[in-house]
Amino acid sequence: MFVKVNSKRCQGHNRCGSLAPELFDTDEFGMAFPLYHEMLPPELEEKARLAADNCPEYAVLLKK
Amino acid sequence: MDETKPVEDWTTDFNIFDPQYSRDPAPFWSEIRQTCPIAHTGRNGGLYMTTSYNDAQRLVRETDILSNRQISIAPMQADKDLLADYHTEVNPPITMDPPESIAVRRLILPFFSVKAVEKHRPYTEALCHQLIDGFIDQGECDAAEDYAQQITPRVIAHMLGIDETRNEEFVSWVRGLIEDGFSDFDARRDNLKAMTTFFQDMIEERRRYPTGDYISDLITKDIDGAPLTDKIIVNLCVLLLIAGIDTTWSSIGSSLFHMATHDHDRKRLASEPGLFPSAIEELLRFYAPVSPGRIAMKDLEYNGITIKKGERMMMNFPAANRDPAQFENPDEVILDREQNRHVAFGIGHHRCAGSNLARMEMDAALRIWFERIPDFTLTDPGAVTWSTGQVRGARRVPVKF
Numbered sequence: 001m002f003v004k005v006n007s008k009r010c011q012g013h014n015r016c017g018s019l020a021p022e023l024f025d026t027d028e029f030g031m032a033f034p035l036y037h038e039m040l041p042p043e044l045e046e047k048a049r050l051a052a053d054n055c056p057e058y059a060v061l062l063k064k
Numbered sequence: 065m066d067e068t069k070p071v072e073d074w075t076t077d078f079n080i081f082d083p084q085y086s087r088d089p090a091p092f093w094s095e096i097r098q099t100c101p102i103a104h105t106g107r108n109g110g111l112y113m114t115t116s117y118n119d120a121q122r123l124v125r126e127t128d129i130l131s132n133r134q135i136s137i138a139p140m141q142a143d144k145d146l147l148a149d150y151h152t153e154v155n156p157p158i159t160m161d162p163p164e165s166i167a168v169r170r171l172i173l174p175f176f177s178v179k180a181v182e183k184h185r186p187y188t189e190a191l192c193h194q195l196i197d198g199f200i201d202q203g204e205c206d207a208a209e210d211y212a213q214q215i216t217p218r219v220i221a222h223m224l225g226i227d228e229t230r231n232e233e234f235v236s237w238v239r240g241l242i243e244d245g246f247s248d249f250d251a252r253r254d255n256l257k258a259m260t261t262f263f264q265d266m267i268e269e270r271r272r273y274p275t276g277d278y279i280s281d282l283i284t285k286d287i288d289g290a291p292l293t294d295k296i297i298v299n300l301c302v303l304l305l306i307a308g309i310d311t312t313w314s315s316i317g318s319s320l321f322h323m324a325t326h327d328h329d330r331k332r333l334a335s336e337p338g339l340f341p342s343a344i345e346e347l348l349r350f351y352a353p354v355s356p357g358r359i360a361m362k363d364l365e366y367n368g369i370t371i372k373k374g375e376r377m378m379m380n381f382p383a384a385n386r387d388p389a390q391f392e393n394p395d396e397v398i399l400d401r402e403q404n405r406h407v408a409f410g411i412g413h414h415r416c417a418g419s420n421l422a423r424m425e426m427d428a429a430l431r432i433w434f435e436r437i438p439d440f441t442l443t444d445p446g447a448v449t450w451s452t453g454q455v456r457g458a459r460r461v462p463v464k465f
Binding site: 011013014015018019026028029030050053054055056057058 | 170173174176177178341345402403404405406407409411412413415419420
């Protein structure tokens with residue numbers, strides 16, 4: 001699984017960063033970016049799903 | 065038109081000031097959502113209101129048509145006159161639209177990043193303890209008046225770098241503005257005037273002796289090379305007050321009301337502190353306080369209705385948060401809800417800039433309350449009161465412990 005943040009949709013709610021700090025960080029304006037660009041280790045997939053399921057802007061994207 | 069006459073049809077004549085609606089609006093939202101999800105009323109000078117999650121998600125992105133220029137549904141023309149010296153026509157960036165609002169938002173967002181707001185946690189926690197010290201031996205207090213409403217103005221004062229010795233004075237202006245000021249124009253004018261004079265003096269002082277606080281930092285910033293004017297700095301300070309005080313105290317007060325009235329949730333949260341993060345999101349969803357307005361800059365055709373230029377729309381985020389199409393068992397508080405795309409802080413470009421600060425305050429206020437007062441119930445359910453209008457929350461929550 002790969003994880004991406006659609007920066008055009010992200011508004012800095014930080015739901016992904018608080019649910020999955022291993023996977024996301026925020027810039028000085030609070031906008032999210034992913035920490036992994038390569039395939040996620042399987043143990044982090046559940047966290048990635050949680051982050052995607054809680055983003056009110058539908059900005060966290062998962063790709064198989 | 066008689067604004068207080070009883071409502072016959074909630075889809076064509078809703079009344080957000082109806083006492084029963086203030087106590088529990090969810091059944092009204094449910095009725096509207098099922099029959100005509102974008103309701104209209106001739107009250108309050110004419111107003112539309114969304115009730116579904118999907119409509120809120122879509123309409124909030126129509127920023128070219130649905131403008132933030134008028135976010136209050138009870139326009140206070142008076143403010144403009146009173147603040148003629150300070151007001152730039154708008155209260156940036158909340159009453160601006162993109163793209164102009166982008167640069168102004170970028171000025172303030174760094175103050176509200178997760179890391180930046182964590183710096184205010186030790187102050188917030190010490191304050192919560194100090195407030196509880198004041199009433200814990202009495203075995204009762206008002207969780208809203210004596211606790212929630214005491215926290216947020218002081219945290220904002222702390223963020224603004226206000227001299228501790230003037231803190232009480234500052235808090236009384238803020239409360240005068242927010243509470244009495246809503247219905248009493250003289251109180252509103254006097255408190256606003258006191259506040260803007262106060263900020264103007266602070267700006268001059270910070271120019272001479274910068275301290276690294278919010279105002280000192282704003283002084284050093286620019287928009288496209290032009291330094292910020294005193295007007296905009298004063299307005300950004302006033303915005304922090306208006307947006308950051310009764311909103312967050314509503315969420316804290318409503319959360320404590322919930323816990324005082326739901327034994328199972330109270331016991332569960334007290335014994336499983338690991339639930340705090342999801343519980344806070346769930347309480348934000350269920351008791352979301354804020355419904356900002358929009359004004360149509362041109363006609364908008366949407367789902368078979370026409371919102372005409374100049375008509376107003378209330379983005380009812382609290383109602384979106386109860387939409388069964390988005391949330392399973394929406395009218396139930398589920399402390400460990402796993403999927404929760406709630407929109408308590410709004411969505412799209414105008415997402416509440418202070419959401420991280422509000423979350424930190426809620427987290428500190430609730431954790432410390434539960435640490436010290438894990439078991440509490442209402443003293444008198446009939447004495448609980450709710451604010452109404454665009455910021456809804458529990459205002460009196462007398463509890464015993």
